Ligand SMILES: [Zn+2]
């Protein structure tokens with residue numbers, strides 16, 4: 001077993017690059033008068049969330065790494081560190097990212113961690129750094145277990161995961177339109193990821209890709225950016241705070257409030273934590289399928305168009321608010 | 324990267340970007356000049372609502388909105404806006420205007436600058452007992 005393997009800590013090495021790219025995007029927008037929007041407090045909150053994400057990794061990273069090292073002791077497989085093993089690891093870890101990201105939107109417990117990445121109404125390079133502080137508590141590290149059991153060294157898995165995050169940084173921009181067709185076909189791009197950050201009913205629950213958009217095409221979650229429908233960035237219910245602590249913990253607080261409500265069965269309490277965001281025991285809130293269906297009831301002409309392929313119109317407006 | 328390099332880089336980087344944004348005039352900026360602006364801001368957040376009335380305050384930084392579900396508040400949030408229903412919202416008159424608190428972890432309060440007579444009228448409307 002090769003335990004003494006070191007890979008560079010790519011995310012921290014990329015910090016100067018992040019700062020330089022943000023300044024470049026800002027000057028581009030400022031002098032061209034197009035290509036995106038910035039707001040001081042919004043950007044400050046995003047940047048502090050990014051710094052806090054790195055800090056939480058330093059403080060809590062040992063939990064995931066310890067779990068991976070246990071798996072590494074258990075597995076009889078060791079694929080070594082040949083370049084093609086690293087490349088394969090990168091691709092498979094990107095598939096892992098797709099599923100973790102999908103769970104991040106469809107299981108409220110995981111959403112509580114991921115929601116803050118979507119909590120800005122802006123979409124610029126600082127939004128990329130608006131990252132979770134509570135990822136460890138989602139237990140999504142278990143999705144990486146198969147990779148390690150297959151013989152990819154934990155350090156390598158974390159290394160390619162870091163590269164994945166760095167790749168996703170530059171796609172958080174409105175300054176880049178659509179790229180050449182083959183790039184848009186294979187890679188996650190600014191256009192595809194803008195859609196992912198949209199609160200428009202059409203764009204909900206789409207484009208979970210990290211690096212390769214092919215996963216969304218394969219699993220049926222791909223929605224292309226529409227010329228005639230500008231992305232409205234943010235949450236279905238936008239938050240009204242720039243306080244990083246509130247941004248980091250607001251959905252955990254909301255889960256706590258729901259789970260501890262008087263008069264619920266144990267099953268209902270559990271479902272408040274594990275069902276998709278917007279689930280409620282009395283149907284008083286909306287999940288994304290309900291939001292899409294009621295949008296179709298108001299705009300029947302949208303039926304069958306991208307993002308509405310499977311949703312059926314449903315006019316009942318009894319359930320329309322979710323906290 | 325050692326922490327002794329990383330930490331100053333992050334602190335200076337964040338402070339520099341934030342300072343630059345402020346100097347370039349990117350702080351705040353959302354205003355509602357008319358009832359139609361307020362109505363549009365509300366419907367962006369809640370497209371299923373019917374808005375029967377919308378009145379911005381004199382500075383344009385917030386508006387009281389009447390909807391089919393009851394009264395709500397839309398207010399400037401940086402370069403954008405945020406909306407909340409007013410059930411549970413409580414207004415208190417302050418030296419410079421009004422402070423409205425919501426029983427909401429992710430939108431706990433709003434501070435609005437407004438002249439005393441306007442603040443009194445808004446506080447009365449917001450704190451009105453509703454069925
Ligand atoms: Zn997401």
Ligand SMILES: [Zn+2]
Pocket residue numbers: 117128172193197
């Ligand atoms: Zn993103």
